[in-house]
Amino acid sequence: MTRATARRRRTASALMALALAGGASTAALTLAAPAYADSWRDKEYWLAESGITKAWDVSKGAGVKVAVIDSGIDGQHLDLAGVLAGGTDISGAGNPNGQASIGAKPEHGTLVATMLAGRGHQAPDATAKPTASAAPGAVVGPDGIVGVAPEAQLLSVSTWLGSANPGGKSDQDQIPEAVRWAVDNGARVINISLGSTSPEWPQSWDAAFLYAEQKDVVIVAAAGNRVGGNVQVGAPATIPGVLTVAGLDRAGAASIDSSSQGISIGVAAPAEDLAGGMPGGGYAEWAGTSGATPIVSGVAALIRSKWPEMSASQVINRIVSTAKDAGAPGKDPLYGFGVLNAEAALKADVPETKVNPLGSISDWIRVHRRGNLATTAPAAAAAPSSAVPTLPEATVPVAEKPSQLNSALPAVVVLGFGCLLVGIVVAAAVQLRAAMRTPPKRGPGGPAKAEPGAANPVDSSNPS
Numbered sequence: 233m234t235r236a237t238a239r240r241r242r243t244a245s246a247l248m249a250l251a252l253a254g255g256a257s258t259a260a261l262t263l264a265a266p267a268y269a270d271s272w273r274d275k276e277y278w279l280a281e282s283g284i285t286k287a288w289d290v291s292k293g294a295g296v297k298v299a300v301i302d303s304g305i306d307g308q309h310l311d312l313a314g315v316l317a318g319g320t321d322i323s324g325a326g327n328p329n330g331q332a333s334i335g336a337k338p339e340h341g342t343l344v345a346t347m348l349a350g351r352g353h354q355a356p357d358a359t360a361k362p363t364a365s366a367a368p369g370a371v372v373g374p375d376g377i378v379g380v381a382p383e384a385q386l387l388s389v390s391t392w393l394g395s396a397n398p399g400g401k402s403d404q405d406q407i408p409e410a411v412r413w414a415v416d417n418g419a420r421v422i423n424i425s426l427g428s429t430s431p432e433w434p435q436s437w438d439a440a441f442l443y444a445e446q447k448d449v450v451i452v453a454a455a456g457n458r459v460g461g462n463v464q465v466g467a468p469a470t471i472p473g474v475l476t477v478a479g480l481d482r483a484g485a486a487s488i489d490s491s492s493q494g495i496s497i498g499v500a501a502p503a504e505d506l507a508g509g510m511p512g513g514g515y516a517e518w519a520g521t522s523g524a525t526p527i528v529s530g531v532a533a534l535i536r537s538k539w540p541e542m543s544a545s546q547v548i549n550r551i552v553s554t555a556k557d558a559g560a561p562g563k564d565p566l567y568g569f570g571v572l573n574a575e576a577a578l579k580a581d582v583p584e585t586k587v588n589p590l591g592s593i594s595d596w597i598r599v600h601r602r603g604n605l606a607t608t609a610p611a612a613a614a615a616p617s618s619a620v621p622t623l624p625e626a627t628v629p630v631a632e633k634p635s636q637l638n639s640a641l642p643a644v645v646v647l648g649f650g651c652l653l654v655g656i657v658v659a660a661a662v663q664l665r666a667a668m669r670t671p672p673k674r675g676p677g678g679p680a681k682a683e684p685g686a687a688n689p690v691d692s693s694n695p696s
Contacts, residue, residue, distance in 0.1 A: 270375050272515050273352065275507040278527060281484075282501065283575030284380050287531070290578040291538040293381030294370065298348060298421040298533050299414030300526075301407070302341035304390035306511035307331045310353035311346050311376040312386075318417060319388030322410045324399025326390040333511040336394025343518060344425050346509035348526035349386050349533075350379040377509050380530025380574070384537070387419055393426060403428075407468065408440030415447045420536045422449055423529040424468055425522035427456030431494070433467035438601065441471050441593045450536070450544045452477060452529040454521040456492040465494030472496075472591030475548050477528045478568060479503025479521040486559065486566040490520050497568035498548065498590050499555050501527045531574045538578060545588040552589055554580050 279285050297317055304326055307316040319330025326332040333339060352373035370383045391406045392399055407426075414422050422444065444451055453469040455478045469476040478500040479491035486493075490503040501524040508523065510516050528551065535547045542550075554577045555570030563569050569589075 272376055272507055273374070273378065275505070275517070276377065277482075277505070278502040279378070279380075282527065283573050283577075284527075284531070286575040287534055287578040291534040292370075293349065293384030293530065293533040293537045295540070296381065296384045296420050296533040296537045297387055297418045298381070298384050298423060298529055299387040299389055299410075299417070299419035300341060300345055300348065300423045300425075301389045301391060301410045301414065302344055302423075302425060303335040303338050303393070304330055304333045304341045305345040305386065305388040306333055306342045306509075307388070309342060309346065309509045309511070309513055311350040311373075311378075311509050312342075313351065313353065314370065315345070315349050315351060315384075315386050316388055317385035319390070320413055320417075321390045322401070322406045322413065323390060323392035323397055324401050325392050325397055326399075330388035330390040332390060334390055335392045339510050339516065340425070340522065341388065341390065342511050343508035343516065344423065344522060344526045345386055345388070346377040346379060347506065347523055348379045348423060348530050349381050349384045350377040350509060351382045352376040352378045377507060377515070380527050381533035381537070384530070384533040387414060387417055389414055391426075404434045404436060408437045411440040411444055411451075415444050415449050419449060421529050421532045422451045423526055424451065424453040424474075425525045427454050427469060427492075427521070428466040429456075430466050431464060431470045433471060435601065437468070437471070438593065438597050441468070441473070442597060445473050445544070445593050448544045450475065450529075450532045450547050452525055452532060454525040455479065455494065455497055457490050457520050458487075458492055459489040463492060465492045465496050470494065470496045471593055472596045473588050473593045475499065475528065475532070475551065475590060476568070477501055477521055477525045478566065479519075479524045480571065484558075484571065487519075490524075491566070492521075493565040495565055496590070497565060498552050499528060499569055499572050500524070500558065500567045501572040528572060531572065531577055534574070534578055543586070546582075546585060549585045549589050550577050550580075550582050553582055 304321070305312065305316065305319070307319075307329075308331075316331070321328055321330050321332070321334075323334060326334045333341065351371065353376045354373040355375050372378055372382050389410045391410055392401070393403055393406070397406075407424075411422065441451070451468075451471075451473070452475045453471075455465045455469050455476050457479070465476060468474060474496070475498045476494075476496045478493070478497045479487040480500050480502050481487040481490075481504045482502075486500065487503050491500070503521050503524040504519045506518050506520075506523040508516060508518060531551060532547055535542065535550055551572070552569035554573050555568070556573050557570040558567040560566075
């Protein structure tokens with residue numbers, strides 16, 4: 233087995249164990265029956281502490297679609313009324329509209345969705361009036377979970393991860409297909425609250441993430457959880473250009489349980505003592521970078537709503553450049569550029585940039601896949617899209633062919649060494665033959681004297 237083959241198998245094994253990055257464990261979820269009181273709204277401390285409520289002075293995400301690649305979203309939850317704008321199932325085991333809760337953690341997608349774009353609800357017997365938003369049909373109720381971008385719309389892209397998929401598709405197949413579907417169906421932001429134990433990703437993912445980059449889509453991914461075995465950030469959060477989110481504890485420090493570390497981290501957000509909606513209408517307290525990720529995705533939606541023409545690179549730059557520095561000065565592997573500051577991201581003057589501060593998958597492919605791009609798996613046929621593409625189809629950079637000079641040089645070197653070796657052997661044979669023909673010189677009454685170059689016997693009884 234070659235080293236490359238072994239590495240591909242290790243990568244495949246790690247990705248087959250791809251798990252939902254949030255909810256450190258099932259036992260960590262505190263379930264509750266549907267409640268018609270604002271106690272769950274009161275638990276959303278991050279809305280004020282991360283500057284989100286002040287960012288709402290500028291934007292609430294109207295007109296932006298965010299794709300949630302996860303375990304499916306229960307669109308019947310009271311806090312998600314009118315939020316879903318479409319969806320699909322990639323796994324082959326869910327509902328065609330992506331609203332069946334599937335996989336090892338079926339509740340995961342609904343928890344993420346409510347934190348990202350929940351609109352709360354109006355209690356049936358309450359007298360309080362709901363808060364009307366500027367977007368037609370988008371109403372924020374006083375109870376339940378309100379998301380970071382309550383006027384945004386969601387696309388539910390259901391995948392089966394964390395256990396054997398009855399639909400037959402592997403993790404490696406589902407992720408790139410999900411990304412492409414989201415881009416083709418109008419997502420301006422993609423939330424991937426998923427992680428793996430391997431920093432590497434299959435080469436078949438390259439084209440899908442390049443496609444998103446060239447279509448100017450912001451991708452936000454979870455760094456992963458230490459308690460889940462992810463000490464280092466794993467794919468897809470290691471892919472260049474992806475905005476990777478680390479987790480904070482309640483005190484605002486890097487979470488010991490809920491945050492991996494790595495150089496690809498862009499920003500840190502709350503990841504402990506979180507609250508979200510559950511399939512069937514309930515609620516739960518949970519923890520993990522899965523919950524930190526929709527907070528940052530929501531802020532990206534606020535920015536894209538305020539400045540629809542702003543590039544994905546500039547959106548990401550706004551988020552990371554306005555973050556509050558934490559940990560070691562400057563960018564570090566625990567906090568990235570710092571702690572999320574949504575108000576500054578929406579209100580601060582940020583110099584324009586055309587470069588994504590977290591890198592480019594296009595550049596990475598050009599350098600690291602050079603000469604081996606032909607093995608990239610072809611992209612799956614895109615589903616019918618309601619969004620008209622505005623940019624040209626993404627293409628993978630082609631590696632340059634090696635020059636004839638480079639390919640001829642090894643042959644010249646081999647031939648030269650071969651001729652030298654033959655010459656040495658012939659010369660040695662001639663000298664040996666001459667030596668055998670020369671009779672040994674003898675001294676008077678003594679043994680034969682050793683000729684120059686002859687080996688003297690070694691006496692093993694006298695070690696040096």
